[in-house]
Amino acid sequence: MTFTFQSEDLKRDSSRKMSQQHLFSLAMEEDVKTADTKKANRVLDHEKENTRSICLLEQKRKVVSSNIDVPPARKSSEELDMDKVTAAMVLTSLSTSPLVRSPPVRPNEGLSGSWKEGGCVPSSTSSSGYWSWSAPSDQSNPSTPSPPLSADSFKPFRSPVQPDDGIDESEASNLLFDEPIPRKRKNSMKVMFKCLWKNCGKVLSTAAGIQKHIRTIHLGRVGDSDYSDGEEDFYYTEIKLNTDSVAEGLSSLAPVSPSQSLTSPPTFPIPDSSRTETPCAKTETKLMTPLSRSAPTTLYLVHTDHAYQATPPVTIPGSAKFTPNGSSFSISWQSPPVTFTGIPVSPTHHHPVSTGEQRQHSHTILSSPPRGTVSLRKPRGEGKKCRKVYGMENRDMWCTSCRWKKACQRFID
DNA sequence: CATGCCGGGAT
DNA sequence: ATCCCGGCATG
Structure with a gap:
């Protein structure tokens, strides 16, 4: 409705x-x-527009960064793999999954429920334009850089030869200094794959990645990583996690006080599949600042x-x-x-x-x-x-x- | 009487 | 369309 x-x-x-x-x-x-x-x-929704552009930006960034090969800085293959994992986690935590990217605008229909799923979810993107009071904010909001411009200016900044470790740093500095660009993000769900091998718990953003990880690390299949007997499938699981919480915690400029946000859950305590967010939380927080995971739920409250x-x-x-x-x-x-x-x-x-x-x-x-x-x-x-x-x-x-x-x-x- | 609200007027 | 109110029905 x-x-x-x-x-x-x-x-x-x-x-x-x-x-x-x-x-x-x-x-x-x-x-x-x-x-x-x-x-x-209201405030949150007000930022919907901003967030959308950021999603695009993030997407772009992800493409760029995924092209960066892990430099031979690490010696052992295990460490190297760790870096990959870390990089993957960082990347994925900073951007939403490309799988759920926003397609062309669609007429608003799923307004009631779907947009809450996350910032870059199709319907949300489409619907946001229809919010009579959010649309003008897109133009008037002084803190919002024009999406294409910021994306372009940003790309040369971070993409050049950054070692995988640099991702963290660049992101951090990004957040600290490059504030106008990665502004805010809508809450978004992202699929990741977690290794279930005991004492492992690695999280990768792609199924292929996790399979390879299991194959090489746990199953000891070295060399040609192409071969797969499907056994890996038993050792990882697909998880969904809420990216927004990360973004929320990162963007210190979030105008929403968490205490207020906490009031909404009683009304709509069913944040869909974000249940799985908890197990991954530590993975996220390992890289990011602690965050208030209550924020996303605020969006579920329809005015x-x-x-x-x-x-x-x-x-x-x-x-x-x-x-x-x-x-x-x-x-x-x-x-x-x-x-x-x-x-x-x-x-x-x-x-x-x-x-x-x-x-x-x-x-x-x-x-x-x-x-x-x-x-x-x-x-x-x-x-x-x-x-x-x-x-x-x-x-x-x-x-x-x-x-x-x-x-x-x-x-x- | 207080209250709910229809019908209709004003903007 | 929005807003207001006279006046009637009801309890």
Whole structure:
């Protein structure tokens, strides 16, 4: 499901949000947290454009660096292999997998779930252009270098004869001094291959690489690396890891405070396959600074505040649904589950759990009798509406419909 | 009476 | 389209 913002709504929303925070901070800090999270989200999404260009950049870089042969600096083959591994890890951790590169732009459709998968994932790239408020940021954001330019200027900088060790250094210096170029990255999933041989645990970015590693190191097949009886397959596994966490930790300029990001998981605690991220974390952190892995999850939170205002007539057929694999989800058009989790429960609220689904259920029941004759007027739901819940003094917290004296959209009965 | 919200007006 | 409000129905 798409969600778009009218800038108008956004403005009013945010301003209202602020007042809300003050008014309800006593009773509902939950709400405050949610608000914060949304702000963070906004910021994150705001960078989506930047990130995209960086993805391209990274891709380019990877191509370049992968052409660099490991110099004969190391003596033993094992050490040499270690370097390869290290280089591979560095490279892959710094760039997203070329396999999941972004193809040409597609119309936004998988907006709800797919973009969260990661920065360079196709759908995310395509969708980002449709974010009414992120598109202009691409142009206006002063900190964003123009993608092609930065890429070109960067290439000659790092590509020349850098020993494999230099990758680390160049990257580090890159991060320290070349700041404008590798700005931020969207969270992205990357496939890597981990050696399962005991006491090994090497991680390579390609299946071929890991196979070769196992073949040569563990299986003792020296020489022609072409031959493969498939035995290696038993000794490595494919893992997915979240690159964004790395990027997040690296880019010290991340404006998002981790504490805020932490508030989102309760809402969407299913960051798809990022489970596997944990085992690899140490691999990543070995090279990078420690990082807050909470950041990516922030992206999963779709801003739905006042969504009912943006799209009033939306009557979700299936209600909010969470697909088991977590790769996609859609959010109820009702904001309460996300934004007002705490509010209805507050002062005089008496339905304990009623959120989206239940409400919708009763709603459908109510609307069933068509009786085409008279009194189309609704039977006046017995539930408390915005006016009652928030009171006249907090009128700006009502849903729009209530403010306009229309049928309440927030507390449907 | 307070409340919910339809109908309709203003912008 | 968005916003507001008179006035009626309801409890």
